[in-house]
């Protein structure tokens with residue numbers, strides 16, 4: 001399954017694992033790269049010690065690292081730290097690209113930009129993105145409102161006109177070979193997958209959280225700001241995050257102002273962290289996408305990737321050539 005994404009990233013299969021903050025460590029990124037995809041460490045809000053440990057855990061695998069850009073802007077020296085590990089790519093999501101884009105490219109790393117709208121895709125092209133990830137609202141974690149199914153072909157058309165050298169990956173709801181095949185048919189050159197790899201053996205996720213996700217169906221998630229309020233993360237509007245409808249989240253969803261009231265917040269913040277550390281799903285919050293309904297097991301990341309590729313190849317093999325014009 002050769003595409004512009006596999007050529008650009010020098011990989012075998014057009015699958016990137018998402019830089020899920022603190023869940024995607026060096027072992028997961030290395031396992032995805034070793035299986036022929038491209039693994040990203042989740043730099044999240046930026047913790048130098050954690051980043052050092054996880055780059056070490058990735059061994060010599062050819063991987064990259066993703067940042068939450070508005071948070072990185074508060075701690076910009078982390079870019080230099082990550083570039084000192086010679087990543088093959090750096091991914092930026094959720095914030096202004098200009099302060100970092102040129103530095104990343106000048107260091108010889110590829111620039112991957114995750115976008116949620118056409119306007120953000122234009123900004124990513126202007127910043128010199130090598131790969132654009134079009135993220136739909138099905139996705140786990142933070143994002144905006146547009147759905148993958150229309151966002152991807154619209155950005156594919158835009159790139160064909162404005163930046164034909166830029167590769168496109170689809171994100172949001174891709175958890176199996178059907179999603180990969182569909183993304184290619186929509187004009188993407190590959191996919192970026194988060195939730196499915198969150199439920200992998202290598203992810204830094206408590207087993208009780210993974211078990212809850214395996215048992216859940218796709219009706220079990222919601223976009224909200226509850227987790228950000230509870231963790232006191234200062235997310236810019238209008239971003240929201242998709243996660244499980246846990247009791248904690250649903251206790252407060254729709255009552256955000258009441259949660260933010262200082263005494264309540266102190267109590268609920270403690271409840272959130274205590275439950276998080278104890279693996280108590282009900283009393284914490286966890287980010288995950290609508291793809292939960294497609295996740296049936298926790299498996300090694302390499303096996304997940306190979307299943308996805310085998311299934312997509314089988315499905316695409318059934319498609320007449322004339323209909324697969326988007327497969328480059």
Ligand SMILES: Cc1cc2nc3c(=O)[nH]c(=O)nc-3n(C[C@H](O)[C@H](O)[C@H](O)COP(=O)(O)O)c2cc1C
Pocket residue numbers: 018019020021022023042043044045066067068092093114135138139140141142171172173174192193194195196198287288289290291
């Ligand atoms: C648990 C979790 C944490 C995430 N953390 C980040 C993050 O720190 N930075 C980021 O750019 N994207 C993050 N994302 C979003 C992913 O980059 C990606 O857009 C998403 O996982 C794709 O949709 P999917 O979950 O349906 O595969 C996260 C997603 C999940 C599920």
